Amino acid sequence: MKKPANYIFPLALIFAGGLLPVFLGAYPQAVARSVFTFMALAISWDMLLRSGQISFGIAGFFGLGSYTAIILSVRAGVAPVVAMLSAAAFAALVAFLLGFLVLRLRSTYFSITTLALGEIFKVIIHNWSSFTGGPEGLVLPQVVFGGKSSSLYWLSYAILLFAVGASVLFEKSKMHFSLTAIRNNEIAARTSGINIFANLLIAFTASSLIQGLVGGVHVMSYGFAMPDTAFDANYTLLPLAMALLGGIHSTWGPIIGALLLGVISEYLKLMIPYGHLLVYGLIIILVILFMPRGIYGLIKKERSKRNG
């Protein structure tokens, strides 16, 4: 049985996160929003990774969500909340349909194909100028909440909590069993009665839904989208690095990783402009060499050692 103490820490953390804008100025709030964005993406990436499938398509679905939201706002004038929810729904729908093709692939072939998907989305949006604004992109007449810093903070915090909730649901439900079994051994999973395709499709759709939602919220908060920024490779690479640093196959791992890398990179940006990426890369290499299970993996190992 779980002790109540196991719930107190996460609940306190959630509460503290919500209170931050009361104490922090606009700049730290903006940093926090960026950290939350990447954190939610890192968590969504890990949700699929638990089945053993490495997706490089985060930026693709993020960008797809961004453009869904901004096109609906600019061309159809829908309410921001509708635009953001549509971003999630459209990314999920595209993932669901494409899942029938790409989820037949495994390992490197799956990864490369997801990378290509993102590029295909980008090329379509880049060239469909009359509808998408082409290379110059689209600009919103006004960002949500009139750009009020604390409101934008709470919005991105709510999205983060949604991603965390989805990930915890995956961890606590039978989904966890299915995905771990598929990652461990597909033949054994199939002969145990697990419908591999259905489980992968759910995981792929759910993780893409979160990525689309984060993209939609991001674009509504910043007010513009261009193919090169909405599909920036950093939206794939940074969440990946964060999850690896924090520890994969868990919810805590990506949270810890995103918090550390997000804050460190912001600090380094101020200390050594343009040099921060170098330090960033070094951290990632060192972690993978010496902490292959990430920080949370190390914590878990120490804890199980202490408990015998």
Add this chain to the structure above:
Amino acid sequence: MLKIQGLECGYGRMRVIEGVNLEVGAESVGLFGPNGAGKTTLIGAVMGINKPWGGSIEFDGKRIENTDTHFMARMGVALVPQERELFPGMSVDDNLMLGAAYIPHARDKSDEQLEKVFSLFPILRERRKQLAGTMSGGQQRMVAIARALMSNPKLLILDEPSLGLQPSIVAEVFEVLKELKKTVSILVTEQNVRESLRSIDRGYVLENGKIVIEDSAEGLKTNPYVLKSYLGL
């Protein structure tokens, strides 16, 4: 229970199984043959792992060609694959529970079934918390068989259960199969004919994709071809 008629099967353009007829009733049946005879392909066709080219497969009176593997498992056919196909990163307990978790008719009885499995393989009770991937080859084979049994199958299929195991463990595995056949139908492929003949009722010899001999265990033991080719006498 299982009835295969005129089965044709292969990969790409290569025909591996050529018109095989095979039946398993409430009994234990052996399928013998050298490497490359098509034993694993035949089992794969039954389990829906590879698609048959022609012929028919019936289980409990229902046609099952092209049924997905996970449905076969839920229908009551459990497979112990040739390689030690288990979940190496999970504990023995989790491996076993996974065997029952997705099978509707086994889920509710999993505690009962777990006791049965532990009485067959007492070592697994001692190793419940150990990661399956860190166990010895023989123990992993036991986990794989135990996991299959957790699904409370009507038909248990084992693909070369003796492969790569030391003789004492092989004998133990076949002792267990002898015990099991009282309650579940068994189809077992083997190259180790000598050991397995003691635990089966009937057997087939498969060579180059065709059944060349079909006989009772007693008949196979005295068949001159089997004696010469498989028992080295």
